[in-house]
Amino acid sequence: MCTDSKSCIMIPDTGPHLLEVNVDASLENEGETDDSGAESERGPKSPGVVNSVVHALSVLRFLAHAGTPYGATAIARAIGQSPSSTFNICRTLTAENFLHFDASRKVYTLGPGAIELAEAASDGERAFSRAREAMERIVSQFSVTSALWQLTGDERLVLKGIAEGRGMMRIQMTVGARIPAMSGAMGRCYAAMSDLDEKQLRKKFKAVRWQNGPDFDVYLAEVEETGKKGWAIDPGEFIRGVTTIAAPIFDTNGIIRFMLANSSFTGQLDSDDLERVGEATLKSAETMHRLIFRQG
Template sequence: MRSVSHAFAILRLLADGEARTLSEIARACSLSPSSCLALLRTLVAERVLIAAASKRYALAPAWREGAARWADPQARMIALAQPQLDRLARTLDAPVGLWCVVPRERLQLIALGESGAATRIHMQVGQRQPIGGGATGRALAAAQGVDPARLETRFTAVRWERPLEFALYLQQVSDAAQAGYAVDDRYGHAGVRSIAVAVPRTDPALCLSVSFFADAARHTDAAVGAALQELAAQLARG
């Protein structure tokens, strides 16, 4: 049952011993605030969680022993990343996503920082895309040193919005390896320019991205790439 799965996601998140607010738990577990609150109240009533006066939730003492053994590393990463994604999204006035490599050569959006812009690029936590697509695909390929044959397989699996030759894609991956960040200019999504950086030393592999309306970008690629590199380094350090 989905509600049981969500309850275990909350327990794995809190297994690191840190108390968190409703909004922090909801974001990390990809739950709506109302659904998350209902689950938290149930877990408190069952004495699995305790609710502090500061409106933070934590594992009850009886549940803390050995909890670290089944803590969810991805949930901890999302909890660490979310406030930083939110801050960077506000600074750049653009959505900032954290992507994770999942089975079948796909990337899944696991966390999202959204800007306060009136007109926004629509992104949703949980959405998936081919591993070779967008700036994320180029950034990961550059960081992983993917060989050309495998890279061509990733390339051909993507439905590009406008014509893109593999030779140019290969050059863009090489450019990403040199610069430390990758760029997709309206090839992955019509009218969208995205910049991405791989998060070092993560398993499964993670990648950060920023997406702008191509004709309205107010920041240079280098400035955005540097901001993403700094955030990626922070996440790698934990």
């Protein structure tokens, strides 16, 4: 929902592939045992779950949400664990810089190790903060919405951040949204840079929830063209009414780690403008490669 007075178009939910609810489910299980072997208040241990790790995560979660320092006994009471094992967990986390111990007050707060880890996880290796200025230049030049997506190991793209203009009409996206790697313009880039054969490509192509999908033979020709140019365009086929141009961002080993995607309303830019956006997207992706992976 738009929260300001301007008109917005939100990227629609095309099913479970596009928008995914991430539930911060607790890993604690009833009946687990602590480090001393004593039965705790939780239930039976799940296969493969290491109780001491669960315990440590519970301490970190509690302090992250508490906002104020707590002693080991108070933490143990809050998370339902024994004071002795909680004290040992806190001492270990302090030694590893994940907690800070105030010796005068005998209380704990989150340490720099936990904060650095949270920042890295939330910012995709800080990629968005490093790429943002280049994205904003594209937005200013072409009045598009610029998005940085991270490629995951399960062939999904996760939206890490966006830069958008100030126009009356704009495209709105949700940070954290996930889509299949083969989707839209980014999917054409992924396919062009992969070693998938035609049979594998067809299978993955069919798994995408296109709103106005192209013929597969046309898609293959576009993938081949993408391999030559280095960037791809989706003319409102993945999301009807939204034209997207994308280019891959490689790591130092030549592996795709991120995608830069610039979107506009279909018909907003003419063919010459789209070509210029494509060239600018490719150039920016090359710049972001250096910024994100600190080369030169």
